[in-house]
Amino acid sequence: MAKVFNRSATNTYCRTIAVLLLLLWRNILIVRPENGVADDGVSSRKTSPDGYLRVAGDGEGSSFKVALFADLHFGENAWTDWGPRQDLNSVNVMSTVLDVESPDFVIYLGDVITANNLPIHNASYYWDQAITPTRARNIPWASLFGNHDDAPFEWPIDWFSSSGIPQILCPSVNSSGGDECSFKGTTRLELMRNEIAHSSLSYTGFGPQNLWPSVSNYVLTLVSPKRDPKLPLMFMYFLDSGGGSYPEVISSIQSEWFRNKSQEVNPDSSVPEIVFWHIPSKAYEKVAKKVVGKRTQCVGSMFQERVAAQEAEMGMMKRLRERSSVKAVFVGHNHGLDWCCPYEKMWLCYARHTGYGGYGNWDRGARILEISEDPFSIRSWIRMENGTLHSEVILST
Known part of the structure; x- marks a missing residue:
């Protein structure tokens, strides 16, 4: 990763052009509408008036497809030529996946931005850039937080060399108090409020205040036009696994929230459930040991690093094991892992590193989920940046 700063006039000019090109590309995408879009900008075939997610169509073979974008790391090293180029x-990766797969929904699985590299007042500027390809195609989405999304700014040591602190390009559109730059960071609450306030396609939700500083804790319901609305097809739970401004954990009160919420919406566990968060739990470490010993039926193409798990296990996996309705958990965080492995009565899955920011040079892609209704099944595969498909697996039938 290049981190050396060059103060020459030529490089400053190149950085300015790169940022302008990124903004131009964003504006081009935003004005490109797709067919079948309602007046409010939400595709009527994908969402219902009550805000629930809806399976497309009412015939045989109807399904709901989800693309997972993990570890995009927008804004990383934004003061260099390298940063805007990676964004x-x-x-391009997201655009390829969206155009090939045409998903009904997108999930941003954490580390959308690299906040520790962003010296601007409102990091939502880069968060918005990351969401642009999805918004441009009028596809609804939801997001949750990773460990980099509100991490405190890290001063690059290069800035304190003899050449001095560089002229940083900070978007003036996000300035406040007359200053273009700020090193205080942008909180989870600020990021989420901005997304919800400015995005009619966002299904991201605030968690209960008693869970804060953990923020992205909520549940979405998938319904079908062929079913009674009181009989959902599936529940999708989103949790904030911490990191950045506080420890990398899913707290005991979060696990208790999940227990209460799942009992409320799915008391008899008759409806399938899937769960999303960013940092893998300790259970992923247990599965990985079996992978090394070749004693498990994992499906994937990358087993390139050790699991970097949460700092502690505080009851969430126990809650999941108690519910026969939980079919799979999906995480990001480890860029060199993309496997799905069986664990107890569920599957533990990684997404695929989607962004060009962050560590590692592995090929980029995205995990795809397809929830079919009749008969019910959850199928998953990896779609790569070059358009190829691999690692198909049936997670539930």
């Missing part, structure tokens, strides 16, 4: 590469 453009990440846009």
Whole structure:
């Protein structure tokens, strides 16, 4: 990863052009509408008036497809030539996946931005860039937080060399108090409020205040036009696994929230459930040991690093094991892992590193989920940046 700063006039000019090109590309995407879009910008075939997610169509073979974008790391090293170029590469990855798969829904699985590299007042500027390809195609989405999304700014040591602190390009559109730059960071609450306030396609939700500083804790319901609305097809739970401004954990009160919420919406566990968060739990470490010993039926193409798990297990996996309705958990965080492995009565899955920011040079892609209704099944595969498909697995029938 290049981190050396060059103060020459030529490089400053190149950085300015790169940022302008990124903004131009964003504006081009935003004005490109798709067919079948309602007046409010939400595709009427994908969502219902009550805000629930809806399976497309009412015939045989109807399904709901979800694309998972993990670890995009927008804004990383934004003061160099390298940074804006990686963001453009990440846009290309997402655009390819969206155009090939045409998903009904997108989930941003954490580390949308690299906040520790963002010296601007409102990091939502880069968060918005990351969401642009999805918004441009009028596809609804939801997001949750990773460990980098509100991490405190890290001063690069290069800035304190003899050449001095560089002229940082900070978007003036996000300035406040007359200053273009700020090193205080943008909180989870600020990021989420901005997304919800400015995005009619966002299904992201605030968690209960008693869970804060953990923020992205909520549940979405998938319904079908063929079913009674009181009989959902599936529940999708989103949890904030911490990191950044506080420890990397799913707290005991979060696990208790999940227990209460799942009992409320799915008391008899008759409806399938899937769960999303960013940092893998300790259970992923247990599964990985079996992978090394070749004693498990894992499906994937990358087993390139050790699991970097949460700091502690505080009851969430126990809650999941208690519910026969939980079919799979999906995480990001480890860029060199993309497997799905059986664990107890569920599957533990990684997404695929989607963004060009962050560590590692592995090929980029995205995990795809397809929830079919009749008969019910959850199928998953990896779609790569070059358009190829691999690692198909049936997670539930």
